[in-house]
Amino acid sequence: MGKNPPELYYEVLNIAKDTTSPQEIRAAYRGLVRQWHPDKHPPSSKTEAEARFKAITQAYEALLDQQEDRAVFRARNVDEDGRRRSCASRAENAAGGGLPAMAPRAPCKISATTSSTRKAPAAARECSGQTKVYSSTDVGLGGRRAFAEFSSYVVRKAPPLECKVECTLEELCAGCKKEVKYTRDVVTKNGLIAKKEVTQIIRVKPGWKKGTKVTFEGMGNERPGCLPGDAVFTVSIRKHKAFKRQGDDLVLKAEVPLVSALTGWSFSFRLMSGEKVSWSFRDEVICPGYEKVVKGEGMPVAGGHRGARGDLRVKFDVVFPENLSEERRTGLAEILRGCA
Known part of the structure; x- marks a missing residue:
């Protein structure tokens, strides 16, 4: 041809x-x-x-x-x-x-x-x-x-209009509807470019991850002689005060004083669902790097089997004292020497 x-x-x-x-x-x-x-x-x-x-x-x-x-x-x-x-x-x-x-x-x-x-x-x-x-x-x-x-x-398509939509872990866990507003360029009848505020509804599905994209075709910026561009929203996660997401798992860090790690400790926290959980450590020593896993209490698995969820991993960080007097140092040495 x-x-x-x-x-x-x-x-x-x-x-x-x-x-x-x-x-x-x-x-x-x-x-x-x-x-x-x-x-x-x-x-x-x-x-x-x-x-x-x-x-x-x-x-x-x-x-x-x-x-x-x-x-x-x-x-x-x-x-x-x-x-x-x-x-x-x-x-x-x-x-x-x-x-x-x-x-x-x-x-x-x-x-x-x-x-x-x-x-x-x-x-x-x-x-x-x-x-x-x-x-x-x-x-x-x-x-x-x-x-x-x-x-x-054949006309070109205007470049996509990229925006961020911030979600909390709770919203990504349960799913929600978010109303987002943004401003796009539109071409007027006389060929000029004007600003227009647009509102869209994004249906956030349970388990969506950071970086998930939602595209509204033809709802981005307009340019003379071009097809309207797309509006692309990228999911970002707002920092949570307690939990951190790793894949489909949730991580909770708990600081344990050294004396509690050695002599016993009680710990309470709330799951993402709001349910309260209490743990008691009486007969075990919490070592640095100790981790306890709660199966099925993480994030929903997007696109997985219905009800599939990741795990909740509780990581314990043992807090050591910054300073010890000579008397306490000697006393601890005698006590711990007998535990060796």
Whole structure:
């Protein structure tokens, strides 16, 4: 299709660039046409839908033209191969005393239908008289023309408008609806750019993580000659006073005085659900780095089985005294020496 093959056609139809099956091309076309028909879109996205609908139709027509050109080439090659084999066979018969050699027929002219009769049956094309002598200069003319027309109305999309939506661990744990307001650029009727405040509702699902993105297509900034950009919201997590998230687990740090770690300690805290939990350490020594795991009390697993949750890991940090008097140091040495 000319020096610059319109690879954009395949991208528009969302098919592989080596696709040669007309059935695959038609299937992709039908699905996209149903999705981007302008009558199915509200006024806010109708301009984009019209542009995409036209681009999809043009890409479909251009690829069908390309398939037809390939079919003509195949037909010409088959005809030429058959003619050469027939001539060789007649020559062998003549040399062997068989049937007399017939004078070779004049080369056949391969005809290609014009684009106006592309969808007509083969027999109707041959009888319609709307044929032309095939030549190499005609190959891809329809495709190049389609590519030029396609390039004339394909418009770029404005860059996405990126925003952050801050959520608490409680909101990410239970899920919620967040109302977010932001300001976008819009193009007025006289081509100027004005500011417009927009409100969107984001449905936060349980278990969403930091960095999760929510995209509102066509609700970002507008630029003259471009399709409206998208509004992209990225989830961030507000720092929690007690818990820290690690994957699907929650981590709670608890500071234990050295004397309590050695002689016994009671500890109370609340789960993310608000339920109060109390632990008592009477017969065990809390060592530095000691960790206790509560299964299934972490964050919900986004996209996992219903009810699937991570774990709660309580990490104990033993607090040592910064200073000791000589008397206390001596007393501790005597006590601890007997524990060795």
